[in-house]
Amino acid sequence: MASLAHTLFYFVVALGVLIAFHEFGHFWVARRLGVKVLRFSLGFGKPLLRYRKSADDTEFILSALPLGGYVKMVDEREGEVAAKDLPYAFNRQRLPVRFAIVLAGPLFNFFLAILIYWSIYLVGETGMRPVLGPVEKESLAAQAGFRAGDEVLSIDRKSTPTWNLAMSTLFEQVIDDENIPIEVQTADGRRETRTLIIPQNVAQQPELLADRLGFRPFEPKLAPIVDKVEPGSPAAAAGLRKGDVLVSVNGIAINDWAQWVEYIRARPDEELTVDIERDGVRTSVKLRPAAVASGSDKIGRIGASAYIPDDVLKSMQVEYRLGVLPAFTAAVAKTYDYSLLTLKMMGRMLTGKAAIENLSGPISIAQYAGQSARLGAMQFLKFLAIVSISLGALNLLPVPVLDGGHLMFYVVEAVKGSPLSERTQALWQQIGLAVLLCLMSLAFIMDIERLFN
DSSP states (O other): OHHHHHHHHHHHHHHHHHHHHHHHHHHHHHHHTTOOEEEEEEEEEEEEEEEOSSTTSOEEEEEEEEEEEEEEEOOGGGSOOOGGGGGGOGGGSOHHHHHHHHHHHHHHHHHHHHHHHHHHHHHOEEEEOOBBOOOOTTSHHHHTTOOTTOEEEEETTEEOOSHHHHHHHHHHHHHHOSEEEEEEEOTTSOEEEEEEEOOHHHHHOGGGHHHHSOOOBOOOOOOSBEEEEOTTSHHHHHTOOTTOEEEEETTEEOOSHHHHHHHHHTOTTOOEEEEEEETTEEEEEEEOOEEEEETTEEEEEOSEEEOOOHHHHHHHEEEEOOOHHHHHHHHHHHHHHHHHHHHHHHHHHHTTSSOGGGOOOHHHHHHHHHHHHHTOHHHHHHHHHHHHHHHHHHHTSSOTTSHHHHHHHHHHHHHHSSOOOHHHHHHHHHHHHHHHHHHHHHHHHHHHHHHHO
């Protein structure tokens, strides 16, 4: 129950931030360009909070259902407009003004992503060096000639100072290219470039890459001592605490943390008897690893990390930080790259070159929100940036009902010299709504299947 509440809380927080920025874009540009805004609403349904400075000002509303929002402007198509407000009506504005107001929502989602990445690059983050551990036999990495001890320096000429950055860059690159050049520094100090060849079926289903890749981070040999335990995790439910020494599991002696992890991963949802030593006293606990999706398989996870001595930790860590201008340039480039990646993935799904299983619905997004929040503020901010970019890109698609559909109508109006008839627009909006509902239903079905697979 605590885990569900945690997930729902961060899902609502994420939605609130993303929707607020999107709708604020419409609101701010409308006000700047002289259009009167009647209402700014976060959420739908019954209003929970209202605020309006005076009867002639914008009414701000927080509503009960946090799955969207809207900005209501003065518009003759939506009701009678007082004579004094006619000059400020949206429908009476010049085409460039209407175009800018509609475009502002998606653009503000991209601005939010740039702001988040800029802040991350400025503050900096500490990560693990991208050094490879044992490479799995017959994996894609083994076929490309990667070996334990290789440190990944760049992927397709993009610098990768940390393990997380290297893996995210690699997974993004799979969408663009099936032959990926990766520069490494070998264990004996030589620089080499290796080409990772991605089979077509993996390129179509990037989630298979985790299974087929064969990369594992280098892990120094660690004693089987528990450090952090996630609240609400199987480890917490079993009563494990910081400092517990793992002695044996189901009668098998535990020699190091890697052995423990391998044993747990192979036994999702099985009840295990674990002997531990706490403050010099031995005791036993019952532990049932949670079943977590990993590609097409399920692995066990308990939500506990190993104790790592300070000297070992420092030898594997690297701090990645940029100056003001380089950070801003990198943030813009990251947002641009991920925007293109999102559109390419959408295009691949439409043309059948990528599996429809790549669709994520509200359940998956909620799970990602909760998982990223558990990993810390930095990971949650990265999650927000990625979803904000996806929301901006999705809204620019030329589908009636979405912002991109309205922009498409305006382009037709500019070419034609007059707007499409209200009847024609209404017909296309009904078609667009049907397409959007089908897409949302499909994403929801994919979410349900993931829950029960």
